[in-house]
Amino acid sequence: MSRRTHHHAQQGRAGSSRHDGGPRAGLKALGLRSPGLTPSRPASSGLTRRSLLSAGIFAPAAALLSSCGDTGRTPADTLRVMDSYSNDPDYGIIGEALQQAADTVGVKLQRVAVSGQSLIQRVLQQGSSGTLPDILMLDNPDLQQIAATTALRSFDELGIPTAGYHDGVLDAGTYDGQVYGVVPTVNTIALFCRTAMFEDAGLDYPRTWEELRRCATDLTQGTRYGIAFCGNATYEGTWQFLPFFWSNGGDERHIGTPEAAEALGLLSDLVQEGSASSSVLNWGQADVKDQFVAGRAAMMINGPWQLPELSGLEDLDYEIVELPVRDSAQRSVAPLGGEAWTVPATGDRDKEELAAAVLTEFLSDSSVLSMAEQRFTVPGRPGLTAEFLRRRPEMDTFTDLIPDARARTAQLGEDWPTTASALYTAVQLAVSGQATPAEALHRAEEYV
Amino acid sequence: MSITSVHEATTAPTAPGQRGEGHAAPRVSARASAWRHRLVTALFIGPAVLYMLLFFGYPVVQNVIMGFQHYTITTFFTGEAPWAGWSNYTEVLTSPLFRTAAANTVIFTVGSILGQFLCGLGLALFFRRRFPLSGALRSLILLPWLIPLIVASAVWKWLLDTDAGALNRVLIGSGLVESGIPWLSSTGLALFTVIMVNIWIGIPFNAVILHGGLQTIPQELYEAGSIDGTSRWQAFRHITWPMLRPVVSVVLVLGVVYTLKVLDIILGLTEGGPANATQTLATQAYQLSFATFDFGQGAAVSNILILISLLFAAVYLRLNRRPVDE
Numbered sequence: 001m002s003r004r005t006h007h008h009a010q011q012g013r014a015g016s017s018r019h020d021g022g023p024r025a026g027l028k029a030l031g032l033r034s035p036g037l038t039p040s041r042p043a044s045s046g047l048t049r050r051s052l053l054s055a056g057i058f059a060p061a062a063a064l065l066s067s068c069g070d071t072g073r074t075p076a077d078t079l080r081v082m083d084s085y086s087n088d089p090d091y092g093i094i095g096e097a098l099q100q101a102a103d104t105v106g107v108k109l110q111r112v113a114v115s116g117q118s119l120i121q122r123v124l125q126q127g128s129s130g131t132l133p134d135i136l137m138l139d140n141p142d143l144q145q146i147a148a149t150t151a152l153r154s155f156d157e158l159g160i161p162t163a164g165y166h167d168g169v170l171d172a173g174t175y176d177g178q179v180y181g182v183v184p185t186v187n188t189i190a191l192f193c194r195t196a197m198f199e200d201a202g203l204d205y206p207r208t209w210e211e212l213r214r215c216a217t218d219l220t221q222g223t224r225y226g227i228a229f230c231g232n233a234t235y236e237g238t239w240q241f242l243p244f245f246w247s248n249g250g251d252e253r254h255i256g257t258p259e260a261a262e263a264l265g266l267l268s269d270l271v272q273e274g275s276a277s278s279s280v281l282n283w284g285q286a287d288v289k290d291q292f293v294a295g296r297a298a299m300m301i302n303g304p305w306q307l308p309e310l311s312g313l314e315d316l317d318y319e320i321v322e323l324p325v326r327d328s329a330q331r332s333v334a335p336l337g338g339e340a341w342t343v344p345a346t347g348d349r350d351k352e353e354l355a356a357a358v359l360t361e362f363l364s365d366s367s368v369l370s371m372a373e374q375r376f377t378v379p380g381r382p383g384l385t386a387e388f389l390r391r392r393p394e395m396d397t398f399t400d401l402i403p404d405a406r407a408r409t410a411q412l413g414e415d416w417p418t419t420a421s422a423l424y425t426a427v428q429l430a431v432s433g434q435a436t437p438a439e440a441l442h443r444a445e446e447y448v
Numbered sequence: 449m450s451i452t453s454v455h456e457a458t459t460a461p462t463a464p465g466q467r468g469e470g471h472a473a474p475r476v477s478a479r480a481s482a483w484r485h486r487l488v489t490a491l492f493i494g495p496a497v498l499y500m501l502l503f504f505g506y507p508v509v510q511n512v513i514m515g516f517q518h519y520t521i522t523t524f525f526t527g528e529a530p531w532a533g534w535s536n537y538t539e540v541l542t543s544p545l546f547r548t549a550a551a552n553t554v555i556f557t558v559g560s561i562l563g564q565f566l567c568g569l570g571l572a573l574f575f576r577r578r579f580p581l582s583g584a585l586r587s588l589i590l591l592p593w594l595i596p597l598i599v600a601s602a603v604w605k606w607l608l609d610t611d612a613g614a615l616n617r618v619l620i621g622s623g624l625v626e627s628g629i630p631w632l633s634s635t636g637l638a639l640f641t642v643i644m645v646n647i648w649i650g651i652p653f654n655a656v657i658l659h660g661g662l663q664t665i666p667q668e669l670y671e672a673g674s675i676d677g678t679s680r681w682q683a684f685r686h687i688t689w690p691m692l693r694p695v696v697s698v699v700l701v702l703g704v705v706y707t708l709k710v711l712d713i714i715l716g717l718t719e720g721g722p723a724n725a726t727q728t729l730a731t732q733a734y735q736l737s738f739a740t741f742d743f744g745q746g747a748a749v750s751n752i753l754i755l756i757s758l759l760f761a762a763v764y765l766r767l768n769r770r771p772v773d774e
Contacts, residue, residue, distance in 0.1 A: 233720055446544055
């Protein structure tokens with residue numbers, strides 16, 4: 001597989017110094033020893049040597065094979081869980097919620113948290129070796145692709161309640177008419193504004209693109225840019241472009257429309273006019289947050305997962321508002337983010353039932369509210385919004401956005417990744433000034 | 449053949465009792481010893497062959513096959529990979545990205561190799577002289593090599609940031625430039641910058657091997673040269689360079705093979721951006737396989753890359769063999 005070749009590339013580079021000294025040293029050693037070795041050994045010791053040798057070769061292989069078989073087997077009352085909340089505080093919060101659900105059902109959990117980037121690769125490995133966990137977390141845009149492989153059990157068959165969720169949540173979790181996973185708490189992106197900087201400049205928070213451009217220009221001073229956003233060549237760049245694209249009537253099934261070009265024009269203008277650094281082409285969302293915190297950007301586009309860190313900073317006052325729209329009559333359409341929980345088809349009916357029971361508890365009102373409150377994410381069910389806002393009033397902008405938030409895979413399902421790459425390619429082409437927005441979208445469409 | 453005769457000579461005396469029992473016996477023992485010799489040979493070669501087949505042969509063959517299949521996420525779960533013929537290759541080769549990636553790969557490889565080699569050679573020549581702390585300094589050159597590539601690229605990304613990066617701060621502070629240079633965010637500069645970082649990483653490899661090569665040149669040649677009154681340049685041109693040639697070709701060929709498949713540095717610095725300005729065949733293969741999950745097309749691109757590397761590997765083997773033949 002290509003990944004293996006690349007890995008090899010890295011090792012080859014590091015190992016080449018050894019390689020260079022190797023042959024000569026090795027030859028010398030052989031040349032010194034070989035004359036004395038071959039002739040004078042009696043046959044019997046040759047036999048021993050042979051058997052020793054073969055034992056040496058096969059013993060590790062045998063050990064490897066036998067140990068492989070064992071890892072897939074866990075006791076009947078233990079469920080295996082895999083997710084990508086590998087860092088605290090998320091690791092602990094999710095772990096606690098899972099544990100509570102498991103205690104209620106009366107099972108034990110064996111949880112593995114891997115990094116977000118390697119989750120899909122792990123899922124693929126486990127899928128091909130038949131060792132998928134009993135409960136699996138997936139990023140919501142990946143869910144339909146995995147569901148399309150028949151690797152997941154339908155929630156309706158398992159009896160996990162799927163009523164009362166936001167439309168976007170169900171869109172993300174549905175493949176071919178069946179719900180295969182739901183997102184307990186969701187997120188999206190909005191505009192973060194430094195209060196003091198706006199007051200100094202005597203500006204109101206922007207609600208239209210025109211106002212956004214003016215604010216960004218006025219707030220650009222010295223080493224400070226008006227706005228920071230993420231326009232890099234990954235799905236994060238796509239994710240940050242989507243609210244402008246969708247709010248202006250863009251359609252991911254045909255990206256080369258005038259509406260899409262207008263949205264892209266906004267981002268490229270911000271950079272070309274100098275209100276945003278051209279480094280947005282390389283920044284991830286964490287880099288954007290760093291710029292904002294360091295005062296090198298008066299506004300940023302980012303999500304509530306930054307709040308735990310931002311709220312811990314003393315003299316950082318900011319306001320979160322909805323992302324501006326072109327025409328004030330338009331509604332801001334936000335992309336839906338968040339991680340879905342699923343039950344893989346492991347073939348073990350009893351464990352699938354147990355997993356369904358645990359997930360039902362995990363998705364209960366109190367469990368979802370507690371996770372939402374601690375992780376600054378919005379409950380996936382509108383019925384919980386009022387109680388959530390009572391606990392987290394500062395999240396009101398996000399709770400306003402979620403009812404209209406759109407799932408990335410709602411239209412294209414498992415074909416989304418190709419369009420997602422085309423969209424970030426368009427962003428890169430336009431923002432770097434390689435092409436006009438319309439041209440950029442047209443050229444990117446060729447990739448689809 | 450010569451080893452076999454040694455075998456016969458040594459094994460025959462160890463069985464003196466057999467000699468009188470008929471003249472067929474020696475031939476049997478000869479055959480047995482030949483067979484045993486073949487077995488011993490097989491046992492010596494066996495592990496290496498097994499290892500090669502398992503860890504090199506199998507993945508390469510799999511990758512070649514995968515290039516002809518519609519290999520997607522579903523394949524991992526169902527095991528079904530429909531035969532795709534050459535369609536992966538035609539799709540990849542006709543995609544607008546391929547030409548950019550191929551051109552970038554050539555520029556990246558040639559640029560990196562030139563820079564690495566010249567700097568490495570310069571440093572190797574410099575460190576041939578002995579001076580205080582030369583040993584310590586020589587080991588310091590290895591530093592870039594000791595840092596994990598992904599860490600190195602993360603640090604470089606910081607240093608090269610347009611607005612807050614240390615490099616631009618220094619340049620602005622010293623009055624050399626007015627505003628920050630967009631090292632990684634300009635489509636015109638990004639490839640150059642990535643090449644520079646890759647040169648920095650590759651210098652130790654070149655310097656160390658070339659330095660090793662320089663050590664093998666006998667000092668007498670230079671002494672003889674100095675008696676004849678050669679200048680320093682003449683000494684390099686007529687003694688050092690010809691004597692170093694075999695090492696140079698090995699360094700260059702290995703360098704090409706390593707550089708062709710560089711992936712982590714580019715992913716760490718630019719993710720192939722801005723606007724595909726630093727997209728190479730290696731990053732394209734990675735993104736096809738692990739971002740869009742089209743493993744078939746990803747395999748097709750990496751097969752093309754393997755083929756190019758193999759060409760250079762063949763060159764390397766030829767170059768390596770010649771000294772033995774002579």
